Amino acid sequence: MAWSTAQVAQMSTVTSRTLRHYDEIGLLVPAWVGGNGYRYYESEQLRRLQQILVLRELGLSLDTIARVLDGQTDELAALRQHHGQLMAEAERLGRLADTVSRTIRHLEGGEDMPAEEMFDGFEHNPYEEEAKQRYGAEVVEESSRRMKGLSRERVQQIQQDYSTALESLAELLRAGTPVEDQRVQDAIDGHYRWVSNFWTPNREAYIGLGNLYVDDTRFTENIDKTQPGLAAYLRDAMAVYAQARLD
Numbered sequence: 001m002a003w004s005t006a007q008v009a010q011m012s013t014v015t016s017r018t019l020r021h022y023d024e025i026g027l028l029v030p031a032w033v034g035g036n037g038y039r040y041y042e043s044e045q046l047r048r049l050q051q052i053l054v055l056r057e058l059g060l061s062l063d064t065i066a067r068v069l070d071g072q073t074d075e076l077a078a079l080r081q082h083h084g085q086l087m088a089e090a091e092r093l094g095r096l097a098d099t100v101s102r103t104i105r106h107l108e109g110g111e112d113m114p115a116e117e118m119f120d121g122f123e124h125n126p127y128e129e130e131a132k133q134r135y136g137a138e139v140v141e142e143s144s145r146r147m148k149g150l151s152r153e154r155v156q157q158i159q160q161d162y163s164t165a166l167e168s169l170a171e172l173l174r175a176g177t178p179v180e181d182q183r184v185q186d187a188i189d190g191h192y193r194w195v196s197n198f199w200t201p202n203r204e205a206y207i208g209l210g211n212l213y214v215d216d217t218r219f220t221e222n223i224d225k226t227q228p229g230l231a232a233y234l235r236d237a238m239a240v241y242a243q244a245r246l247d
Contacts, residue, residue: 002031002040012049021164025171027066028052062167063226158197165190169234170227179237188241191234203246210238 009016022028023039028049030039041049048069055065168187177184195201201209213219213231223231 002042003046005030005039005041008041008046008049012053014049014053018160018164021168022052025062025066025167027062027069061226062163158194161190161194165194166223166226166230166234169237170230173227173230173233179233179240184237185241185244188237191238192241201246203242206242206246207239210235
């Protein structure tokens with residue numbers, strides 16, 4: 001029994017584009033390709049896809065999933081690392097819930113809550129003020145409004161789109177593909193469309209965003225987790241895209 005890409009996409013809720021990307025990076029290679037160029041999957045590939053989706057649900061990156069499935073990384077160690085991250089977030093949310101609870105008790109008693117206790121558990125966004133300085137408060141506030149109106153499913157898809165764009169670029173970087181290559185620019189188009197979920201940058205702003213990825217070590221370190229040197233590669237490819245396609 002074999003299933004086409006469209007059939008697998010319908011069964012698994014994974015998009016055809018994602019399945020093609022998994023094939024391109026060697027994460028999920030179809031059982032065979034027909035003379036018409038269509039990919040076909042058999043039971044073995046469906047079981048592997050199920051494993052991929054389980055590990056994705058647990059928050060592991062595609063690179064880590066590939067290493068786990070190919071036996072290069074211990075699955076238990078990878079899950080333990082992610083579990084530690086989840087526990088840290090759970091601890092923060094617990095402190096936040098306690099802060100709200102104590103605020104309620106103080107208000108019910110007609111008392112002011114000690115100032116030093118009012119913000120325990122809140123996570124500060126270190127980029128918000130910088131973003132306002134670079135792009136203006138209106139842009140940042142509009143981005144926040146857009147995000148608040150998104151469904152959980154849409155947020156997950158946006159996150160997946162970002163991962164797909166970065167992973168495509170990482171593969172092209174490893175292959176030594178010039179940033180002017182059409183395949184790179186197609187991947188950058190995916191990145192630009194991802195950015196446009198939050199705001200719509202013009203040529204100057206998009207080039208500036210690319211520069212920020214390299215100038216700010218926090219961005220660089222995060223992006224380079226996918227592939228060393230990816231932040232600089234992304235910046236250069238974004239500049240080419242902006243010059244050719246944006247006003």
